[in-house]
Amino acid sequence: MIRPRGWPEAVLAVPAAGIVVTTGAISLDHARAEAEQLGPVVGFLAAVLVLAHFCDVEGLFRACGAWMARWSGGRPVRLLTAVFALASVITAVLSLDATVVLLTPVVFATAARSGVRAKPHVYACTHLSNTASLLLPVSNLTNLLAFAASGLGFTRFAALMVLPWLVAIGAEYLVFRRFFARDLSSSAPGSGEPGEPPPLPLFALVTVACTLAGFVLTSAVGIDPAWAACAGALVLAGRALVRRRASPLTVVKATAPAFLAFVLALGIVVRAVVDNGLAHALGQVLPGGTGLPALLGVAALAAVLANIVNNLPAVLVLLPLTAPAGPGAVLAVLLGVNIGPNLTYAGSLATLLWRRIVHQHDHGVDLGEFTRLGLLAVPAALCGAVVALWGALQVVGV
Amino acid sequence: MRVIVWLVEGTWPACVDAARGYARGAGEVVLLHVDEPVADLAHGAFAGLLGRAGSEPDPERRLLELGGTSAAELLDAAAARLGRPCTRLERIGRAEREVVAAADGADLLVLARDGDRSRLGPHSLGKAVRFVVDHAPCPVLLVWPEAAPDLTTLPPPPPRP
Numbered sequence: 001m002i003r004p005r006g007w008p009e010a011v012l013a014v015p016a017a018g019i020v021v022t023t024g025a026i027s028l029d030h031a032r033a034e035a036e037q038l039g040p041v042v043g044f045l046a047a048v049l050v051l052a053h054f055c056d057v058e059g060l061f062r063a064c065g066a067w068m069a070r071w072s073g074g075r076p077v078r079l080l081t082a083v084f085a086l087a088s089v090i091t092a093v094l095s096l097d098a099t100v101v102l103l104t105p106v107v108f109a110t111a112a113r114s115g116v117r118a119k120p121h122v123y124a125c126t127h128l129s130n131t132a133s134l135l136l137p138v139s140n141l142t143n144l145l146a147f148a149a150s151g152l153g154f155t156r157f158a159a160l161m162v163l164p165w166l167v168a169i170g171a172e173y174l175v176f177r178r179f180f181a182r183d184l185s186s187s188a189p190g191s192g193e194p195g196e197p198p199p200l201p202l203f204a205l206v207t208v209a210c211t212l213a214g215f216v217l218t219s220a221v222g223i224d225p226a227w228a229a230c231a232g233a234l235v236l237a238g239r240a241l242v243r244r245r246a247s248p249l250t251v252v253k254a255t256a257p258a259f260l261a262f263v264l265a266l267g268i269v270v271r272a273v274v275d276n277g278l279a280h281a282l283g284q285v286l287p288g289g290t291g292l293p294a295l296l297g298v299a300a301l302a303a304v305l306a307n308i309v310n311n312l313p314a315v316l317v318l319l320p321l322t323a324p325a326g327p328g329a330v331l332a333v334l335l336g337v338n339i340g341p342n343l344t345y346a347g348s349l350a351t352l353l354w355r356r357i358v359h360q361h362d363h364g365v366d367l368g369e370f371t372r373l374g375l376l377a378v379p380a381a382l383c384g385a386v387v388a389l390w391g392a393l394q395v396v397g398v
Numbered sequence: 399m400r401v402i403v404w405l406v407e408g409t410w411p412a413c414v415d416a417a418r419g420y421a422r423g424a425g426e427v428v429l430l431h432v433d434e435p436v437a438d439l440a441h442g443a444f445a446g447l448l449g450r451a452g453s454e455p456d457p458e459r460r461l462l463e464l465g466g467t468s469a470a471e472l473l474d475a476a477a478a479r480l481g482r483p484c485t486r487l488e489r490i491g492r493a494e495r496e497v498v499a500a501a502d503g504a505d506l507l508v509l510a511r512d513g514d515r516s517r518l519g520p521h522s523l524g525k526a527v528r529f530v531v532d533h534a535p536c537p538v539l540l541v542w543p544e545a546a547p548d549l550t551t552l553p554p555p556p557p558r559p
Contacts, residue, residue, distance in 0.1 A: 008452035076408070097454060100443045105460040108436065112468030117407045122436045122461075126443035182513055182524050186408030186543055256453035263449060312448045347446025365438035366492070 008258035010265065017265035026272035038267045040226055041144045045263070046255040047229035048138045051211065052098040053254040054236035057245055058204035064090070065106040066197045074114045076184040080176065083107050083124045088132040088169050092139045093208060099129040120180035123373065124172075127342050131172050131381055134338055135165040136215070138229065141263065142315040142337050149319045150330040154219035156396070160331060163392045164385035168339060171381040179373055207235050263312075270316040279321060286321055290328035292390045298322060298329050299386045302336025303343070303378065310348040311337035327398045331389055339382045343374040399424045399505045404497050404530070405431045405476050409510040409543035414479045416541045417508050427484040429476050430500050431469050432493040437461035465490075494529035504536045510543045517551035 020026050026034075055061070064086050072079035087107070091099045104125040111118040133140035136158055137147035147157055177184070214228030237254070240246035287297035298318075305314040315337045322329040341347040345367055401421040403413050417427055441458035444450065466488075473486045489496040501507045509531075512524035522542075523531065531538055 009449045013449075097447060097450065100440070100447060101454050101457055104440045104443070104457045105464060108440075108461050109464045109468075112407075112464060112471075115407060115472075117434075118436050118465075119434055119439075122439050126439055129443055130446075185515070186512075256450065259449045259453040266449070310446070310448045341446055346442045347448075351445050351448075365435055365442060370439075370442075 008262065010258045010262040013262045013265035013269065017268040020269055020272040026268060026275055030271055030275060031268050034267050034271045035264060037148060038145075038264050040224060041141075041148050042260045042263055044138070044144055044224075044226035044229055045141055046260055047226060047233040048095050049097065049256050049259075050233035050237055050251065050254045051208070051229060052094040052102065054233070054240050054246070055094060055098070055201070055204045055208065056102050057240050058201045058236065059198055060201045060204045061102045061106045062198045063201050064103065065110045068107070069110050069114055070197070072114060072116075074116065076116045076120070076186070077177070079111060079114060079116055080120055080124060080180075080184060081173075083121045084128065084169065084173055084176075087125050087128040088165075091129055091132040092135040092165070093212065095138055096129040096133045096140050099125055099132075117183045117186075120176060120183050123180070124176060127172055127176075127373075127377060128169070130341050130347075131168045131339050131377075132165065134161050134168060134335065134385065136161075137225070138215075140334075140338055142311055143334060145315055146319060146330050146334050149323045150327040152327050152398070154215045154225045156398070157331075159396050160327070160389065160392045160398070161334075163388040164331075164335060167388040168335075168381040168385040171384045172377050175373070175377040175380055179376060203239065204236065207232050266312060267316055270313050274317055274320060278317060282317065282321055286318075288325060290326055290393065292387065295328060295332040295390055296383070296386050298332040299336035299382055302333045303340030303382060304336075306337040306340040307344045307348055309350050311341050328389070328393050332386060335382060335385045335389060339378055339385060342381075343371070343378045345370050400426045400428065400503070401506045401508065402428045402430055402497075402501050402504045402536075403476075403480075404500075404507065404509040405429055405472060406493075406510065406512065407472065409512065410472065410476055411479060412541050412543040413508050413510050414476050416539060418480055418482075420539060421506060421508070424506070427480065427482065428487050428500070428504075429473055429480070429484050430487045430489065430497065431473055432496045433465050433469055433488065433490045434493065435490060437465060494526040494533075497526075497530050498533045498535065501530075501534050501536050506537050506539055507534050508539045508541065510541050515542065515544065515547065517547050518549070519551070519553065 021028065021031050068079060068082040068086060071082050087099050087103060090103055104122060107121050107125050108118050111121045133143065137143045137154060147154075150157070152160070211228055211232030214231060215225045218225045218228045237246065237251045241248070241251065286301060287294040302314060302318055305318065315333060318333045318337070319330065322333050344352060345365060346352050399421070401417055401424040403417045405413055421427065437458045440461050441456060444456050444458065469488050473488065477484055477486065487500060489500065497507070497509070507530070509527060511522045512527045514521040527540075531540060
């Protein structure tokens, strides 16, 4: 079946941005301000994408598979725990794209080789790519956007989000253990031999650790932490170039230029929609203040909006409305738009509708099961995370 | 006599052993494995990442390749355990529907309980096996993947009216 998946969304978004600018739906000043605000975010994003890509080239994800296989020893519950730990860390440090694109196939292969049913583990990857993307500004593009808008430093952002991150992952883990109890109860000897363990990707690990330290250091001395990401990406890409594992073209491709163009264009289109009445309409229903009920309200609204239109436009719409209320409200938006998408297959009704219209039989996935799991996991993780955020705001302060 | 043996990760050895024991004289033994469409889960997660189409690879394709390999390995291991000539059948889709369809015209379907196996009772059948047992168009041999729980796990009889 031919599907229009190879088409970059930028093909649609860039002309749309051109139209809203030329028709005057957005003033030139506003478009320029939006582009200037998004420019550094896009650069930061490109660096993180390159970092993740070359971690894969260095064999980091292959090694993850070997670690999970060895630690779990074919026991499904242990494998689930290992998947939760690794997917949470990888999502937080190398972004959700790394978990979806690079880790998920490794997890599937590990489960199959261990003679374990793959479904709970693949589900864990998809859920954690959203839920575990709360911790750092680099974990999710939504975070990078909010980070730029919130005025928080890198370290303070992480300090406020670490408790919500842990609580949300813990809630998901409990739901998964119960929901998949039957799938996790049986194991048979794997059909394949474990084979030689791959070499430890020490260079990639040290580079990532130094990049993380660089985030803390740059934000302490008031430099944009994007430079730390850029340095880490250059080190890994440079090594791959020297060892002829990559060409300059693959480095450029790893920055995903079409995606970066899409983000800029989407920002301008959403700004036009916000300027033309959406800000007023949403301002009416958005709770003000940063008390616990207000934070819960903001997070719930953000989750609903993310499930209708996808979390990227949702966060672009909600950021300018919540930023005046302070970082607490902005972080509550993030909890909603990051955890919320687990409720709907493909992250939002808009995506689902689009795929349904284009192809009647696009997926064989059990939508009932997907939604039941989401209905259990999303409210549990979201409520727990908002309460944890409220607590962190009291303790850490903004 | 045509015997279909439905193999699932984790519980398949018991089914193969049952087929070896009870269907010794069978003319044809078919080992059936149904792949769950987990690749679609990965595809859904990727589709949710707005703007990445064309920039990053959809993990679905990789999962489909890996799924084909692991199903083949499971069937190989089962065939070796069976120790006699057999037919291998790989399907993708809703397991319960695929198994009922494959059992059409068979003389026996061998399958393992997929529910709570700590006690005797209806909960030892999960959703998929319950559906197949209820709808199978042929005789069914339902086995315990491990040793069956003992009779003390029976619930007390209901009070007389």
